[in-house]
Structure formats: C-alpha cells, structure tokens
Amino acid sequence: MQRRTFVQGLGLAGLAGGLGLLPGMSFANPANAVSVDSLPKLKGDLTLYLGRGEGGLYENVLEAIKKKNPGLNLQIRRGATAELANMLVAEAKAGVKRADLFWAVDTGSIGMITNQGLAKPLPDDVVNQLKPGFQYPMWSPVTGRIRTLPYNTERVRADQIPDSVMALADTDLKLGWAPAYASFQSFVTAMRILEGEKATANWLKGVNSKAKKYAGELGVVMGVERGEVDLGFANHYYTLRLKAGKPDAKVDIAYTKNDAGCLVNASGIISLTEGDLPINFIRYLLTKEVQSYLATEANEIPLVAGVAPPVGLTPLSSISPPDLDLRKLADIRPTLDLMRNVGVL
Amino acid sequence: MTFSGSARCKIALVLALSFGSFSSQVSANGAIGDHVNNLHAHLGEYAEEVQWLEDKFGAVVDVYEKQGKGKVDTDVMIEYWEEVDFHSAIETQYVPVYATIWQGIYGVKTAIDKGADASAVRAEEAKLVHALWQGLGAVKLASQYQKKGLIDQVQTTETEPTTPTEVIDDIKVRLDRVVAKYAEQLSEVATTLVFDTYLQRFEGIEGALIELDAPLVEDLEKDFNVSLPQAIEQDKGVDAVRDVVNAMQVKLDKAYALLAEAEKNRKSVF
Incomplete structure (x- = not known):
C-alpha cells in the first residue's frame, strides 16, 4: 500500500516515480467503474470458495449475479477465510483442483494463495479499474476497511488522541481491544512488519497493562460508547453501524498517521483457473452496482473509481495509511507467537 | 413411568x-x-x-x-x-x-x-x-x-447458513447444544462452543442488527461474553445455564424478526 496514493492533488505519474513501486503493484490511472449492463453474460460452471462475510450481504451479491446470469452454474463452498485458504493449498499439494475462484475477506489469506503460485494473472483492464494502490496483477481487491480509533466523545477530545498508534502504549487513556479478533491480528502483523518485533512486543505489553479485552470489535466500539473505556481499536464500519442504529451514540472515529493504526485492509478475489469466465465473474464484483451496494449496505469502502464511500467516513484522500504490500499480512504465524509470548493471547 | x-x-x-x-x-x-x-x-x-x-x-x-x-x-x-x-x-x-x-x-x-x-x-x-x-x-x-419430507436428512458435515435468519436459527441450535454439553459435564466444550458461536455466527450478523436495535445487540453481546460463559464456569447448574440460553433465544427470536424485515426491505444489488 502506498499511503500517498490517497493524497489528493498529486499527479499519479509523479507519485509513482517519486515513491517507487512495491513488487507486484502497478499504478495506472483508474478507469471509472462500469455498469453491470455493459458486461458479458456469464455462462458455464464455476466453483467459488467464499470466506465468511458480513451478514449475508456477499450472498446477496452472489444471488443477484446468478439471477442475472441464468446460464451460470455457480457452486459455492463456504467457510472461514483462513480455513478455505488452507484447504486450497492442501488441495493443490494433493493435485486436486476444485475451486475456480477464491473470495477472501482478508488479504492475509490472499497472500497465502498468491505466494503458493496458485493465482492466475488478471488482464490489465480489470487491474486498472482499481484505485491506485490497490492494483495488483494476480488478485483483485473488492472492498476496503480502515483501522480506526473509536473514542468516547464525552470522555475524550479529539485533540487528546495521539496521531501515532505507537504512542498509545504510553497514554493515560483507558483502552479497549479484541486481540483474538482476526482484523486486530492483521493490524499487529502490519505493526510487526513496519516497526519490528521488539517495538511491537513493547507496544503489546504496554497496551495489555491498561486495556480492557473484548471478544469482538463491535464489542470494543460498544464498550467505548458506554464509557467503559475511552478509546479502542476497531475497523471503521463498526462505529458507522452503531451510529446508524443509535444516532446519538457518544462515539466518533480518530485516525493515526502513516502507521499500522490506520492500515487499509481489503477483501479480495483470486482467479484460480485460466479463462474468460472467472475473469468476467470478477468484473461483476467491480461494477458500480456491486461496489455501491457493499458501500451503502455494509459500509465497506469501494475500491473502484467513481463510487461514493460510505456516509460518515472520512474520505480516503484525507487519511494516510502506511506503505505496506497487503499480501505481507499473510505472515500471521510470527504475530500469533509474539502475542502469546507477551501474554496477550 | x-x-x-x-x-x-x-x-x-x-x-x-x-x-x-x-x-x-x-x-x-x-x-x-x-x-x-x-x-x-x-x-x-x-x-x-x-x-x-x-x-x-x-x-x-x-x-x-x-x-x-x-x-x-x-x-x-x-x-x-x-x-x-x-x-x-x-x-x-x-x-x-x-x-x-x-x-x-x-x-x-x-x-x-x-x-x-x-x-x-x-x-x-x-x-x-x-x-x-x-x-x-x-x-x-x-x-x-x-x-412428510418436512425436515432434511441429518448430515454428518455442517453446511454454512447463508442468510441472516438462517444464522439466527443456527445460533439457537448451537445454544441448545451448549446446554447439552454442559449437562454432559463437558464444561470446556460448552464454553468453547459459546465463543465459537459468537465469533463464527453472531459476529457476522450483529453489524446489521445493531443498525436495527442497538440495545438488543448490547444485551446479546453481554449474554455471549459474560452471562453464559460465567454461568458455565461458575458451575451454576444445568437449569441456570438453560435459563440463560432460553432468555437469549427469546432475544434471538426478536433479532430474527428484525433481520427478516430488513432483508425484505433491502435494496437490490442490480
């Protein structure tokens, strides 16, 4: 990820030239999202491995694609994203191939599959539909989510919150976190890659000494809103959804700068089979209709150009996420070891 | 008898x-x-x-x-x-x-x-x-x-529920199983099942549910993470654990109705 790709007003050519591209990434001027009506009909057999998504909304997308394409025989295998990634690797090792596509809810699992050489390349016109910083030749991000700091607006002022996530280990604020939660572990992986093992271990120890533990990140946000803690660590959509159901909720979102605290992660899809059918299926997920649906119904961040972000979210252009190739988040094992070693898990 | x-x-x-x-x-x-x-x-x-x-x-x-x-x-x-x-x-x-x-x-x-x-x-x-x-x-x-063909064959492998209301049904069955495992005196299995049910099932629908009824989600969050695990860990007895589960199932019925209504009114993808 190139954080500066979000900065408005910079020319893309100068941007890419100034920063240098990470391996496997490209910067092309994104084409606007296309309408589903411009896509070819899908015909034939496809097997999709689908990581568990948000409340059945991915299922609604798949049902709509099936309805629009009666000639498509879409078989779906569902499960936890990490389990499906392990299954794909195991099947490949055994010489068995069952899936044509893998739609994962996190990039860690995407990295696991691309690292194994199982992904098939995407055509440029698909890659170029994605926003700069999300253009990868071997997989396509679908929607994004940002790491945020939800805070209680009656207990904390925005200017009291440090813009460095590392500084929160030394703060006097009461913190809430969900260390067993997969998104949190991806965030710690990003911190480990960006800041190193020692700094991350110290940060975990520091926060652990003052943080209240929750099972999930919606729990963190609700704990913040109730005032059990001043500030928490959570993906952005939990706060937006809580505020949708409770407009006077005493919670708002803060962002750190240029560090793992404002990591932008993504769900993504990989084609595991050569040919037009899986590629065209991916095109459906990148249409303005699907991107808009996931933005409005699930508060996920559209990653194609020309689709509005969820209401209430600070524009990506105002956020400065860290430089990180998202596929590196697949390196989760050392993160879990580290979290266990310092007594967080 | x-x-x-x-x-x-x-x-x-x-x-x-x-x-x-x-x-x-x-x-x-x-x-x-x-x-x-x-x-x-x-x-x-x-x-x-x-x-x-x-x-x-x-x-x-x-x-x-x-x-x-x-x-x-x-x-x-x-x-x-x-x-x-x-x-x-x-x-x-x-x-x-x-x-x-x-x-x-x-x-x-x-x-x-x-x-x-x-x-x-x-x-x-x-x-x-x-x-x-x-x-x-x-x-x-x-x-x-x-x-009469009104119930499916029992499967040896689980299939994933695909809609929010199917998830609620699945959660209710899993909670019944929590009581059963506790009654079998397999407390650790019962506790693990509670947390798995929360993370693998409830967590997937609570985002949609909180938009509809935030206090209901707060209640169920507490049930999943405090009331039920504590009833098991403190060995309060099968009747007490069942009471917690029964109360949760009433709340889940309310959640079912809310989510079913929301799905009816949800905009179409295309």
Whole structure:
C-alpha cells in the first residue's frame, strides 16, 4: 500500500516515480467503474470458495449475479477465510483442483494463495479499474476497511488522541481491544512488519497493562460508547453501524498517521483457473452496482473509481495509511507467537 | 413411568415443540445412519430401548436403596445411555430434551455419589425417566415430519447458513447444544462452543442488527461474553445455564424478526 496514493492533488505519474513501486503493484490511472449492463453474460460452471462475510450481504451479491446470469452454474463452498485458504493449498499439494475462484475477506489469506503460485494473472483492464494502490496483477481487491480509533466523545477530545498508534502504549487513556479478533491480528502483523518485533512486543505489553479485552470489535466500539473505556481499536464500519442504529451514540472515529493504526485492509478475489469466465465473474464484483451496494449496505469502502464511500467516513484522500504490500499480512504465524509470548493471547 | 404417562409427555411436547425446533445439522456423538434418517422404521426399537433404560436406571437405584452407596457403580448409567441408538436419535432431532436426559443421568449419579437419601435419588430418577419418555415423544414427532419430507436428512458435515435468519436459527441450535454439553459435564466444550458461536455466527450478523436495535445487540453481546460463559464456569447448574440460553433465544427470536424485515426491505444489488 502506498499511503500517498490517497493524497489528493498529486499527479499519479509523479507519485509513482517519486515513491517507487512495491513488487507486484502497478499504478495506472483508474478507469471509472462500469455498469453491470455493459458486461458479458456469464455462462458455464464455476466453483467459488467464499470466506465468511458480513451478514449475508456477499450472498446477496452472489444471488443477484446468478439471477442475472441464468446460464451460470455457480457452486459455492463456504467457510472461514483462513480455513478455505488452507484447504486450497492442501488441495493443490494433493493435485486436486476444485475451486475456480477464491473470495477472501482478508488479504492475509490472499497472500497465502498468491505466494503458493496458485493465482492466475488478471488482464490489465480489470487491474486498472482499481484505485491506485490497490492494483495488483494476480488478485483483485473488492472492498476496503480502515483501522480506526473509536473514542468516547464525552470522555475524550479529539485533540487528546495521539496521531501515532505507537504512542498509545504510553497514554493515560483507558483502552479497549479484541486481540483474538482476526482484523486486530492483521493490524499487529502490519505493526510487526513496519516497526519490528521488539517495538511491537513493547507496544503489546504496554497496551495489555491498561486495556480492557473484548471478544469482538463491535464489542470494543460498544464498550467505548458506554464509557467503559475511552478509546479502542476497531475497523471503521463498526462505529458507522452503531451510529446508524443509535444516532446519538457518544462515539466518533480518530485516525493515526502513516502507521499500522490506520492500515487499509481489503477483501479480495483470486482467479484460480485460466479463462474468460472467472475473469468476467470478477468484473461483476467491480461494477458500480456491486461496489455501491457493499458501500451503502455494509459500509465497506469501494475500491473502484467513481463510487461514493460510505456516509460518515472520512474520505480516503484525507487519511494516510502506511506503505505496506497487503499480501505481507499473510505472515500471521510470527504475530500469533509474539502475542502469546507477551501474554496477550 | 407408564405409557399413559409417556402419552402425557408427548402431548405436552407437541404443544411445546414447533416444527422449526428440529435440527438437521448436528454433531452427534453416535454414528449418523438409517437410525436417524429413517426414524419411523426404528420407533419400535426406540420404545424398547427407553423401557430398557428405565429398567436399568431403576435397578441401579434399587441396589442403592437396598445396599447403600458402596455397592453401586454409577458410571454404568452413562454406559447404558451411550449404548442405545435412541441416544443419537434424540441428539440429532431435539437437543433440548437430549440435554435434559444428560441432566437427569447426572442428577441420579451425583445424588448417589454424594450418598443422598433414597427418596431424593428416586426424585432424580423420576425426572430422568420423564425426560427419556419425553425424548421418545420428540423422536416420534420428528419421524412424522421426516416421513412428510418436512425436515432434511441429518448430515454428518455442517453446511454454512447463508442468510441472516438462517444464522439466527443456527445460533439457537448451537445454544441448545451448549446446554447439552454442559449437562454432559463437558464444561470446556460448552464454553468453547459459546465463543465459537459468537465469533463464527453472531459476529457476522450483529453489524446489521445493531443498525436495527442497538440495545438488543448490547444485551446479546453481554449474554455471549459474560452471562453464559460465567454461568458455565461458575458451575451454576444445568437449569441456570438453560435459563440463560432460553432468555437469549427469546432475544434471538426478536433479532430474527428484525433481520427478516430488513432483508425484505433491502435494496437490490442490480
């Protein structure tokens, strides 16, 4: 990820030239999202491995694609994203191939599959539909989510919150976190890659000494809103959804700068089979209709150009996420070891 | 327990059960085969097994009553229960009664192991026998639904629920299983099942639900993460754990209605 790709007003050519591209990434001027009506009909057999998504909304997308394409025989295998990634690797090792596509809810699992050489390349016109910083030749991000700091607006002022996530280990604020939660572990992986093992271990120890533990990140946000803690660590959509159901909720979102605290992660899809059918299926997920649906119904961040972000979210252009190739988040094992070693898990 | 008594149980059960209470996705202790997917053909066998269990459990209590604690090996009660095909029939069809049977077995076993009065042991035995016949009633009812094709075949592997309302149904079945595992005195398994249910199921729908009823999500969050695990860890007893689960299921019914309505009104993708 190139954080500066979000900065408005910079020319893309100068941007890419100034920063240098990470391996496997490209910067092309994104084409606007296309309408589903411009896509070819899908015909034939496809097997999709689908990581568990948000409340059945991915299922609604798949049902709509099936309805629009009666000639498509879409078989779906569902499960936890990490389990499906392990299954794909195991099947490949055994010489068995069952899936044509893998739609994962996190990039860690995407990295696991691309690292194994199982992904098939995407055509440029698909890659170029994605926003700069999300253009990868071997997989396509679908929607994004940002790491945020939800805070209680009656207990904390925005200017009291440090813009460095590392500084929160030394703060006097009461913190809430969900260390067993997969998104949190991806965030710690990003911190480990960006800041190193020692700094991350110290940060975990520091926060652990003052943080209240929750099972999930919606729990963190609700704990913040109730005032059990001043500030928490959570993906952005939990706060937006809580505020949708409770407009006077005493919670708002803060962002750190240029560090793992404002990591932008993504769900993504990989084609595991050569040919037009899986590629065209991916095109459906990148249409303005699907991107808009996931933005409005699930508060996920559209990653194609020309689709509005969820209401209430600070524009990506105002956020400065860290430089990180998202596929590196697949390196989760050392993160879990580290979290266990310092007594967080 | 007489058959007239069992008939009363069945009538009560029919009133208490709804078609939706039967589960088709299970993780049973016993093998899954014809004896659970063709219940009707095995009803005679199940009735014999329930009678056999009643006699065997009764014999254990008889020995205790006549000869005292040292003469009774109560572990044999678990062996009897695990020996019969009726075990997996009720486990796969109606988990709440399955839990009650385990509760009854441990009620008798614990009373004997503690050297309770024979009258107290007989009271526990009566509850166990009641649960067994109630279980037979549930299996008979399920067999009728099965014959009419109203319930799916029991699968050995779970399939993922795909809609929010299917997720709610699945959560309710899993919570019944929590009570059953706790009643089996497998507290760690029960606690793990609570957390897995939260992370693998509830967490996927609570985002949509909180937009509809934030206090309801707060309540269920507390139930999943505090009330239910604590009831298990503090060993408050099967009735207390079941009370927490029953209260959660009422809230989940409300969640079901809200999510079903929201799905009806949700905008279409294309």
